[in-house]
Every structure is written in structure tokens, then in C-alpha cells.
Amino acid sequence: MILQNRKARIPLRANFVTGDYQANNASFTSVMSMKEIAISGPGGVSAALSGALYIAPAGQPRIIPGFGFLREPAATNMVSMRNAAPVSTAGWTLLNSRPSGASAALVDDTDSLRFARTPDGSEYIFKALLDSGDMNGNVVEFYNPSTTTDFAIPFFSAGAGAQVASSVYAKCITGACYLTVTGGGGSTPDYFGGQWARIGRVHTATTTGGQGRLVVRAGGRVRVILAQVETDVITSPIITLGQPAGRGDDFLEVRGRNLFDRPHTIVVEAEIAAQNNIERTFMQLGNATGKVMTVARTTDHALTGTQWNSAKRPCVPRLYGPGKVRIAHRISTRGHTVAAAGLAAHAPFLEPPAQLDRLAVGARLDGSLPMSGWIRSIEILDEISDDDLEALVANDNDAFLGETRRYVSPTGDDSNDGRTPQTAWKTLAKAADGSQFWPGTHFFLERGGSWSETLRPGNRCTYRAYGNGAAPKVGTGQLFALDENSASDFRVMGLHLTGATQRGVNAYGGYGIMLVDCEVSGNGSRTDNNSIGIAIRGNTRKAESVLVSVPSGVQVQSYAITEAVLTGIVRIECTTGGTGSATRWRVRRPDGTLLAGTASGGVAFDQNGIAFTLTGTASVGDVIEIRNKPFSEIPLPTSALAEDVWIERCNVHDNIGKAAGDAIYIEGIGGIIAVIGCNIPPPEGVQADCIQIGRASALYVRRPAHAIVRNNRVAAYTGGGKGAIVVRSETCLIEGNHVRGHNFCIAVMASGIIRWNYCENADLYNYSWGIGPGEDNDVMDQQIYGNTIVGCRRGVSISGNGNSTMTLDGRVPRQQYRSRIAVNDNDIRDADAAIFVDRATSGRIQFNRASNVTTLIDRRTQALPPGETELRINYNIAA
Numbered sequence: 001m002i003l004q005n006r007k008a009r010i011p012l013r014a015n016f017v018t019g020d021y022q023a024n025n026a027s028f029t030s031v032m033s034m035k036e037i038a039i040s041g042p043g044g045v046s047a048a049l050s051g052a053l054y055i056a057p058a059g060q061p062r063i064i065p066g067f068g069f070l071r072e073p074a075a076t077n078m079v080s081m082r083n084a085a086p087v088s089t090a091g092w093t094l095l096n097s098r099p100s101g102a103s104a105a106l107v108d109d110t111d112s113l114r115f116a117r118t119p120d121g122s123e124y125i126f127k128a129l130l131d132s133g134d135m136n137g138n139v140v141e142f143y144n145p146s147t148t149t150d151f152a153i154p155f156f157s158a159g160a161g162a163q164v165a166s167s168v169y170a171k172c173i174t175g176a177c178y179l180t181v182t183g184g185g186g187s188t189p190d191y192f193g194g195q196w197a198r199i200g201r202v203h204t205a206t207t208t209g210g211q212g213r214l215v216v217r218a219g220g221r222v223r224v225i226l227a228q229v230e231t232d233v234i235t236s237p238i239i240t241l242g243q244p245a246g247r248g249d250d251f252l253e254v255r256g257r258n259l260f261d262r263p264h265t266i267v268v269e270a271e272i273a274a275q276n277n278i279e280r281t282f283m284q285l286g287n288a289t290g291k292v293m294t295v296a297r298t299t300d301h302a303l304t305g306t307q308w309n310s311a312k313r314p315c316v317p318r319l320y321g322p323g324k325v326r327i328a329h330r331i332s333t334r335g336h337t338v339a340a341a342g343l344a345a346h347a348p349f350l351e352p353p354a355q356l357d358r359l360a361v362g363a364r365l366d367g368s369l370p371m372s373g374w375i376r377s378i379e380i381l382d383e384i385s386d387d388d389l390e391a392l393v394a395n396d397n398d399a400f401l402g403e404t405r406r407y408v409s410p411t412g413d414d415s416n417d418g419r420t421p422q423t424a425w426k427t428l429a430k431a432a433d434g435s436q437f438w439p440g441t442h443f444f445l446e447r448g449g450s451w452s453e454t455l456r457p458g459n460r461c462t463y464r465a466y467g468n469g470a471a472p473k474v475g476t477g478q479l480f481a482l483d484e485n486s487a488s489d490f491r492v493m494g495l496h497l498t499g500a501t502q503r504g505v506n507a508y509g510g511y512g513i514m515l516v517d518c519e520v521s522g523n524g525s526r527t528d529n530n531s532i533g534i535a536i537r538g539n540t541r542k543a544e545s546v547l548v549s550v551p552s553g554v555q556v557q558s559y560a561i562t563e564a565v566l567t568g569i570v571r572i573e574c575t576t577g578g579t580g581s582a583t584r585w586r587v588r589r590p591d592g593t594l595l596a597g598t599a600s601g602g603v604a605f606d607q608n609g610i611a612f613t614l615t616g617t618a619s620v621g622d623v624i625e626i627r628n629k630p631f632s633e634i635p636l637p638t639s640a641l642a643e644d645v646w647i648e649r650c651n652v653h654d655n656i657g658k659a660a661g662d663a664i665y666i667e668g669i670g671g672i673i674a675v676i677g678c679n680i681p682p683p684e685g686v687q688a689d690c691i692q693i694g695r696a697s698a699l700y701v702r703r704p705a706h707a708i709v710r711n712n713r714v715a716a717y718t719g720g721g722k723g724a725i726v727v728r729s730e731t732c733l734i735e736g737n738h739v740r741g742h743n744f745c746i747a748v749m750a751s752g753i754i755r756w757n758y759c760e761n762a763d764l765y766n767y768s769w770g771i772g773p774g775e776d777n778d779v780m781d782q783q784i785y786g787n788t789i790v791g792c793r794r795g796v797s798i799s800g801n802g803n804s805t806m807t808l809d810g811r812v813p814r815q816q817y818r819s820r821i822a823v824n825d826n827d828i829r830d831a832d833a834a835i836f837v838d839r840a841t842s843g844r845i846q847f848n849r850a851s852n853v854t855t856l857i858d859r860r861t862q863a864l865p866p867g868e869t870e871l872r873i874n875y876n877i878a879a
Contacts, residue, residue, distance in 0.1 A: 661685015
């Protein structure tokens with residue numbers, strides 16, 4: 001038996017320049033024979049990039065070896081003349097006010113046309129049209145004998161405000177010519193050439209309209225052929241025979257769910273014409289239900305990725321044309337990325353539409369907003385890395401202008417343009433001036449450099465390093481090393497955020513924040529309770545209450561009730577009457593239980609989430625009622641609703657704080673929250689956690705969070721009483737982490753999967769645990785499996801926090817239910833209890849292995865959550 005290496009998968013490759021066509025590891029001699037590609041065109045004339053004209057059969061795609069597939073929008077040549085085979089000067093108008101002796105005549109110029117070559121001399125321009133008989137060799141010659149006055153020859157009318165694209169092939173025997181439209185707006189540059197060449201321009205007429213003209217300069221003798229007038233954009237010549245003539249649209253679509261049903265990367269190489277100020281589509285991927293992902297040159301001249309029903313728009317600025325572009329669109333389970341000019345822009349937080357099965361290239365699936373130019377090749381590859389993606393689209397001759405990049409160096413100068421390392425800016429303040437760059441710009445900070453400034457990002461921008469040496473340092477002496485500056489969808493890569501007096505990263509209300517390969521260290525203060533390494537926060541729904549009743553003579557100066565208090569009526573009952581401080585009051589929770597302690601008039605009361613101050617005169621039996629609203633009645637805030645955070649491969653260390661001091665603190669953030677591959681040695685703060693993801697469920701935020709905490713190496717601070725990883729989201733995936741705990745290793749108040757983690761040394765208290773829910777919310781649908789837990793007082797703890805009854809569905813009396821919990825195939829060593837249960841729990845605890853444990857299963861309640869029937873415990877083994 002001979003073993004062979006598996007072939008690399010080639011989902012699809014269509015190179016129209018070389019004729020290389022492949023799909024699913026099969027090769028084809030023609031693109032027309034590929035079932036995966038539907039392609040058609042109107043046939044007719046095509047203008048190659050060299051300037052030569054070619055003829056394709058009617059109804060066939062215009063594919064020219066060496067150039068590719070011509071993708072042009074449907075167009076109409078609006079001139080009324082025989083523009084390729086004139087038999088008179090019809091269509092050109094001679095004004096009465098023309099210079100004396102100025103004339104228009106039909107001349108035979110067959111030889112000149114037949115031997116006219118492209119600017120590089122490699123091809124004949126008109127040979128194919130002459131050979132086919134579409135040209136008869138005649139041209140129109142205009143002569144202007146005046147030495148002082150230009151000769152204007154109208155050949156079309158432009159309606160009020162119309163955008164017209166006019167062009168003509170011209171040859172100057174003497175003098176020069178140009179095209180214009182009356183009423184202002186400019187003209188083409190003067191053409192002086194003695195060789196045939198195409199001149200033209202796109203022009204927006206004034207509100208009163210205008211007249212399109214060919215202007216022959218004084219002393220000029222100019223010959224013209226193939227005059228054309230269109231809307232929006234100049235396309236290949238369209239031959240007319242006396243009346244306006246149209247050409248249909250080109251069509252190119254790739255089909256097949258098998259091409260798009262897994263993570264993949266689509267690469268399109270094109271040669272584009274000038275795209276004007278109209279949105280132009282490079283590709284659109286969709287499904288049968290009309291849900292699409294689009295990559296287009298938008299009206300702000302950026303290459304922009306959009307997705308059906310989403311406002312996220314990753315972009316790379318600024319694309320004009322004409323010229324060559326290589327564009328990539330990567331789609332994966334974690335979102336999509338657009339890339340061009342050696343740069344990538346991400347929206348990693350979007351789930352692509354399901355069942356994608358069709359790709360339109362050069363237009364949308366309905367044919368709208370087409371680009372104009374040559375499609376050189378299309379490739380569909382497997383998903384590739386960020387670095388490989390940027391390398392794939394790097395092109396020294398790219399049509400993207402220098403707007404894509406700005407450089408910052410300690411040796412730069414803010415009076416420079418910032419577009420190259422040699423003309424770098426000096427300060428981050430310059431890089432924060434939004435008038436100096438476009439959304440989506442990539443900022444490059446020189447390695448080895450240091451800035452005692454706060455980095456304030458711009459929308460959709462990327463901040464990264466260039467050159468050699470240590471990572472650029474930012475933030476020394478500032479309150480924050482990075483402050484989100486009300487920006488969103490920004491990415492920071494490979495920077496060292498250090499030396500800030502409070503926080504390395506501070507973001508409030510931003511969305512789409514990415515930190516990749518950064519070092520965050522040396523930030524914070526032992527005198528500041530707000531010091532945190534990375535703090536990313538958003539507004540959340542907060543508890544609200546309303547004063548229901550107050551006895552006459554009593555004034556409620558202030559009141560507040562927190563989310564920990566049950567929904568319903570809080571009763572404040574007078575037990576001792578009198579005036580002012582002589583009065584005494586007791587407080588009854590909505591479930592009827594009394595709080596310990598007594599309130600007195602004029603003195604602020606604050607206990608167990610209930611706070612108030614009373615004044616005035618009261619009698620025994622007087623009652624004040626405050627209604628604590630359920631969350632369903634509490635509106636979300638209207639601003640700073642933050643969503644989507646991605647933190648990957650960051651080294652977060654040696655940050656300090658007086659109280660919290662967390663390494664990574666993500667609070668009130670919806671959407672996707674990912675913390676992947678980070679290194680977090682013990683953060684220093686008495687209440688510090690390594691990673692805390694909080695207040696991110698449907699109870700608090702507009703779009704509940706889905707947390708991914710993967711492959712991190714973390715160690716809890718042993719100088720306080722906290723743990724390592726805390727997750728309070730709607731759902732979660734917590735896997736592959738190496739966690740050294742203290743009070744706990746992993747506390748999870750979310751539905752989801754906790755697997756393949758290595759947890760050790762959570763032994764601060766007798767209840768300290770390795771993995772499990774540890775607070776006061778209800779928890780359901782947790783799967784805890786495949787973990788190794790060593791040296792924790794409790795391995796897996798299905799417990800809670802005190803006697804609070806806060807739940808996810810409105811703070812009604814409950815008992816911290818643990819529903820449908822699966823604990824299986826875990827390896828637990830050196831524990832007081834391998835698995836501990838003291839809350840009403842359903843689900844299964846099976847196939848766990850324990851060694852050197854005092855108790856295998858410590859179950860302290862037989863209660864089940866309402867509606868649940870079983871907690872199955874079997875097949876667990878203690879060595």
C-alpha cells in the first residue's frame with residue numbers, strides 16, 4: 001500500500017489572464033465549462049488596458065488573455081452619429097460664431113488607423129475593428145485656422161444636473177483639443193498628441209444644463225473617431241449607426257454551497273477604471289433568502305465590508321483608481337475581514353449568514369452598483385491567518401493611495417504628511433486629529449519609540465508597530481495609556497501600554513474594540529481605587545424604584561434600592577412615633593422578611609441594598625412604601641451601550657491597584673467578548689481578578705454577551721480574597737486555560753461550556769473551588785467536562801453566594817437554582833470534596849475521576865429546581 005499526502009483543497013480558482021481554471025481539485029480548459037461559474041456578457045467592443053480594441057462575439061463574455069474578464073456596467077452611447085464608420089460629419093454641429101474659415105470634413109484615414117499603436121507600441125488599436133468591418137477608415141477632421149480663437153463643436157446636450165461621461169479618440173495633426181461641457185465644471189487636459197489616443201471625462205452639468213463640446217485650440221487640425229457619451233462612467237466604445245445604441249451588462253457569479261459552507265477566503269484581483277463618486281461593488285456573497293455580505297468601494301472612497309442587517313463596516317481607505325487592486329474577504333465563524341493594499345480591517349464579532357451559496361463578482365447579486373474594469377482572477381481559499389492575509393493582498397502597484405497609512409516616530413515632525421516612515425508625524429496628538437486621516441486608517445508607531453501621551457483612537461482605525469526594536473511604549477505619566485476617545489471598531493496591535501497612573505486601557509461606551517499582541521504593564525497606583533490594567537465598560541440597565549405612599553407629615557429626603565433587592569414593595573414601618581430623630585423605623589423586604597437594624601429619623605439608612613433618609617413627624621403604624629421595579633419595566637440607557645471586545649495574545653502584568661486592580665475588567669458589554677491566549681500573572685489589588693466579565697446578560701444589556709475565554713495562562717493575586725476568572729454573561733465557552741487560583745479558579749454565572757482547563761491551588765477558604773457558579777444568579781445549561789482540577793478545597797462546586805435571591809428573570813424569590821448542569825469526565829485531585837452541591841440542582845454528574853479527596857460527592861440538598869426531575873449521579877470513581 002502506498003500512502004500519499006492529501007492534496008491541498010482548491011475550492012476554486014479562475015485566472016482569466018492565464019486561462020487557469022480549477023474547482024474542487026479538477027481542472028478545466030475553459031471557464032464556460034465550469035459548473036461552479038455562471039458567466040456571460042454582451043459581446044462587442046472591449047478596450048484593453050493597453051489601449052487596444054478587441055471584438056467579442058455577441059452574447060459572449062469579453063475575456064482577453066493577458067487582461068482578464070471585462071466587467072463593465074450596462075451602458076448606452078447617446079450620440080446620434082455613425083461613430084465608427086462615418087459617411088458624413090452628421091452629429092457634429094458647427095456654431096455660427098465659429099472662427100472664420102473653421103471647418104469640419106470627412107476624410108479617409110484608413111492607413112493611419114490601421115497602423116495606430118498603443119502607447120507602449122505593443123498592439124494595434126483599431127486593427128480588430130477594421131478587420132471586422134465595423135470601422136470604414138473614415139474620420140472627421142476639424143480645422144481651426146484662427147491664431148487667437150478656439151473652435152467649439154457641440155455634439156451632445158447635458159440635462160440639468162446630469163452626470164455625463166464623454167470620450168473620443170483624437171489625433172492632432174497640428175495644435176491641441178479638449179472636451180468640456182458649457183456652464184462650468186472644467187474640461188479634459190489639452191491633448192497635443194500626433195498619435196491616436198482616447199480622451200474623456202465625467203462631468204456633472206449645472207442646474208441649467210449644458211452643451212458638450214469638442215474644442216479645437218487656435219491653429220489646430222484635429223481628427224476624431226468613436227465619439228461616445230454615457231452616464232456615470234466611461235466604458236469601452238459602443239458602436240452606433242446613426243442612433244444611440246446600448247450594451248448589456250456583464251455577469252459573473254460563482255455558485256455552490258460547498259464553496260462557502262466552511263471558513264474561507266475570497267481573493268479578487270482586478271484592474272479598475274476610475275470609480276468616480278458612486279458606490280462600486282467588488283463582490284457580494286449571499287444566500288437564497290437574500291442575506292448578503294458585500295465588499296465595495298463606497299462613496300467615501302473606502303474599501304468597505306458590510307453585512308446584512310448590521311451597522312459594522314470594516315474598511316481600508318481610500319480607493320480611487322484607475323489601477324490594479326487585490327482584494328480579499330475572509331469569512332469565518334468569528335466574523336469577517338476585508339483586506340487590500342497589505343492591510344486588513346476586521347469585524348470579528350459578526351456571525352455570517354447561514355447557507356451562503358452564491359458570489360457575484362464585480363456587482364451585487366441583483367446586478368446593481370457594478371464596478372468598471374477587468375477581473376483578472378478569482379480564488380477561494382481556506383481560512384488564512386491575519387499575517388498571511390495581509391501578505392496576500394500586498395501589491396507595490398496598488399491603486400490605493402497613501403491615505404491607508406500614517407506613521408508616527410519620536411524623530412518625526414507634525415508638520416510632515418505622515419504618509420511614509422521618512423515623513424512621519426511626531427506626536428500621538430497629531431494622530432488623534434480626525435481631520436488628518438480617514439476612518440479605517442492604519443497608524444504605525446516606530447518600534448523603540450516612547451510617547452508620554454494617551455493614545456486616543458479614531459473610528460475603525462488600527463494602531464500597530466513598524467521598524468525594529470522593542471514595542472512602542474505609550475502612556476507614561478498619563479491617567480490612561482489608551483482612552484477610547486468615543487471611537488469604536490478600532491484595533492490596537494503590538495503596542496506596550498505602560499506607565500499610566502490609573503489604567504492601561506480605559507474604554508467606556510465603545511464597541512468593536514480589539515487588543516492584539518499588546519503588553520499592558522506598570523499601570524495603576526496603590527492609592528487609587530479605580531486602578532485597573534484593562535477596563536472596558538458600557539452602560540447597563542440599573543435598578544429603579546418608585547415611591548408609592550408616604551404618610552402626611554413625613555418627608556422622604558432620598559431613597560434608593562439596588563438590584564439585589566427583590567421585585568415588589570419595600571415597607572418602612574414606624575415603630576416609635578415623634579418628630580425628627582426621635583422616630584424609629586423598621587424595614588421589611590418584599591418577601592416580608594425584616595432587615596436587622598433600625599432606622600431613625602434624620603439619619604441615612606443603608607443596608608442590604610435599601611437606602612433612604614426620612615424627616616418630619618410620624619406615628620406608630622405609619623408605613624412608607626417603595627416599589628422596586630422588575631427589570632422588564634426598566635428601560636435601557638440611551639447611550640454608551642457598548643458591545644464586542646476582542647483581547648488576544650496580550651501580556652498583562654505588574655499593574656497595581658488599591659482596591660480592584662483587575663488585570664482585565666469587562667463590564668456591561670454585550671455581543672462577543674473574547675479573551676484568548678493572554679498571559680496574566682497575579683494582578684495586585686485586594687479585590688483583583690485576572691479576568692472579570694460582568695453584567696453582560698439579558699438582565700443588563702441590549703445585546704447579551706457571549707463570552708469566549710480560551711487558552712489563557714492566569715494566576716490569582718494571593719494578597720487579597722478573590723480568584724482568577726469570573727464570567728457573568730448570557731452564554732460562554734471557557735476552554736484550555738491554565739489557572740492558578742486563590743479563593744477560586746473559575747466562577748461562571750452563564751450557560752455554556754467549561755472544558756479542558758487546568759485549575760490549581762484554590763484553597764484560601766474551606767469553600768474555595770476550582771470550577772463552578774459562585775454567586776447569586778440562577779444558572780442553567782452548564783457543561784463542565786474534561787478539566788483537570790488540582791489542590792482546590794472543592795473541585796467542582798455547584799454552590800452560590802450567601803442567601804441572596806437575585807435571579808435572571810426579574811428578582812423574584814428563588815433559591816439560586818442550578819438547572820441542567822452536566823459535570824463529567826473531569827480529573828480532580830487533592831481536594832476536600834471532588835464535587836460539592838448545596839443548591840437545588842438538576843442534570844448529571846458522571847464519569848469523573850478523583851484521587852486523594854476526602855469526599856467524592858458532597859451533596860447537601862436533595863432539592864431540584866421547579867419542573868426538573870433528576871440529578872443523576874453515577875459512574876464517578878475515587879482512587
